[in-house]
Amino acid sequence: MTSKRTMTLNLSDLEMDVLETLATRKDISKTGVIRQALRLLQMIDVRAERGEKIYFENERTKDKAELMLL
Amino acid sequence: MTDQPQTMHIKKNTTGAIIAAEVHQSIQDTDLLDWQKTWQPEVNEVIQKLGSQGVPSKNWPQSFHWNWINKVRATEGLLGQETFSLRAEGQLQGLMHLDLTKSARHASQSGKPIVYVEYLETAPWNRAPPFRGPLFSGIGSVLTAIAINRSFEEEFKGRIGLHSLPQSEDFYRNTVKMTDLGNDLNYLNLRYFETTPEQAIAFAERK
Numbered sequence: 001m002t003s004k005r006t007m008t009l010n011l012s013d014l015e016m017d018v019l020e021t022l023a024t025r026k027d028i029s030k031t032g033v034i035r036q037a038l039r040l041l042q043m044i045d046v047r048a049e050r051g052e053k054i055y056f057e058n059e060r061t062k063d064k065a066e067l068m069l070l
Numbered sequence: 071m072t073d074q075p076q077t078m079h080i081k082k083n084t085t086g087a088i089i090a091a092e093v094h095q096s097i098q099d100t101d102l103l104d105w106q107k108t109w110q111p112e113v114n115e116v117i118q119k120l121g122s123q124g125v126p127s128k129n130w131p132q133s134f135h136w137n138w139i140n141k142v143r144a145t146e147g148l149l150g151q152e153t154f155s156l157r158a159e160g161q162l163q164g165l166m167h168l169d170l171t172k173s174a175r176h177a178s179q180s181g182k183p184i185v186y187v188e189y190l191e192t193a194p195w196n197r198a199p200p201f202r203g204p205l206f207s208g209i210g211s212v213l214t215a216i217a218i219n220r221s222f223e224e225e226f227k228g229r230i231g232l233h234s235l236p237q238s239e240d241f242y243r244n245t246v247k248m249t250d251l252g253n254d255l256n257y258l259n260l261r262y263f264e265t266t267p268e269q270a271i272a273f274a275e276r277k
Contacts, residue, residue: 027182028225035224036183039150039171046148 009034078215080158080208091158093216097142097165101155104162105138112194116201132235133191141167141189154216156209164209166190168217174229175251176264184264185221187232190214214246218270228270233260246273
């Protein structure tokens with residue numbers, strides 16, 4: 001985590017609104033949200049590549065829905 | 071955390087001296103070799119002894135089956151997974167694996183990102199009987215402080231979370247002073263602990 005590189009990110013108004021909402025809800029900066037998103041997307045991608053499936057479970061009803069990754 | 075090792079301090083119990091320890095981000099092959107050659111024989115010896123004495127397995131050291139080679143291999147290349155080793159006096163004294171992709175459960179922090187301590191283990195000679203230690207004290211505190219520090223660095227405000235083995239609950243509850251959120255039926259029924267930002271600051275500033 002020593003060297004860091006800078007990039008410019010062009011987002012639509014809606015994308016920026018979502019990013020700002022997430023930053024507020026997660027109590028981190030917009031850069032922090034992007035960094036978390038990268039970690040999660042990489043993890044999902046690696047596990048899906050291994051043939052694993054990803055589910056969302058409703059805690060109350062225990063209904064499960066598979067997250068389809070194309 | 072940088073690529074350079076961070077100098078922290080632990081106590082050498084035989085002399086009472088406070089000595090320097092180096093915390094390295096990412097567990098290297100040399101650490102894994104040391105784990106295999108120095109930790110494993112002592113752990114296996116204790117397990118064999120307890121087995122021959124008829125001690126029920128629920129009273130054995132609860133991390134005895136952890137395989138750090140498999141754990142480290144499974145994290146390689148993943149941005150959300152970090153590993154740490156702590157070395158002092160030329161020996162591997164502690165290991166830790168952190169997950170940066172999880173969220174807080176504490177009601178006041180719900181959904182906010184945390185540093186989750188997946189595994190934290192100290193060398194067998196740093197553990198109380200039936201092991202021969204502790205020869206050094208403070209390994210768990212130093213590694214917990216590193217986890218909290220990583221949480222601050224990632225803007226997570228010091229929030230960390232973990233599932234504790236029963237033998238370590240007292241440490242997390244009374245030394246780190248984390249909030250005990252009770253047994254987790256979805257995770258081996260282990261108790262789940264978290265720090266709020268205030269608890270993390272208090273631990274980081276402790277004397």
